[in-house]
Each structure stands twice: as C-alpha cells, then as structure tokens.
Amino acid sequence: MGNQYNHSPVTAGGLVYLIADDGRTKVIRPGPKLEVVADNQLGELCYSSPAIAGDRLYVRGEKHLFCFGK
Numbered sequence: 500m501g502n503q504y505n506h507s508p509v510t511a512g513g514l515v516y517l518i519a520d521d522g523r524t525k526v527i528r529p530g531p532k533l534e535v536v537a538d539n540q541l542g543e544l545c546y547s548s549p550a551i552a553g554d555r556l557y558v559r560g561e562k563h564l565f566c567f568g569k
Contacts, residue, residue, distance in 0.1 A: 506546075511551050514527065522544055545558060546559075554568050
C-alpha cells in the first residue's frame with residue numbers, strides 16, 4: 500500500500516499534520532521550502548482525519564484511538 504493521503508490535513512502550532520491510509524504520519528512546517536519536521540508510522544491503517552482538541556492531537560486508527568500531546 501502506498502502513501503495515499505485521502506484525509507484532511509490539520510494545522511496546530513504553526514505545523515501541518517498529514518496521515519496516509521497506511522498510517523504514515525508527517526508533520527511539516529509551511530514555508531517557501533518543504534520542511535518535514537517528523538515522519539512516523541502509526542503501526543496500523545488509518546482512514547480518518549486527525550482531530551485537535553486543546554493541546555492534543557487525536558488519530559483514529561483501524562484498531563486504536565491515539566492521543567498525542569503533553
């Protein structure tokens with residue numbers, strides 16, 4: 500399965516969060532040049548857009564609900 504990004508990107512803290520169908524998650528900083536801040540794998544398929552509430556990012560994977568934040 501390739502990196503298909505069929506979900507809506509979200510922005511928070513000046514960064515853009517993208518999640519591919521295969522669970523690959525990229526965080527980029529908008530600007531004149533592409534700057535990838537992070538590139539990680541969730542470890543499972545993901546078919547939904549991430550959501551932000553407060554200072555947390557929520558991602559619904561195929562089997563788990565992930566929460567990222569302080």
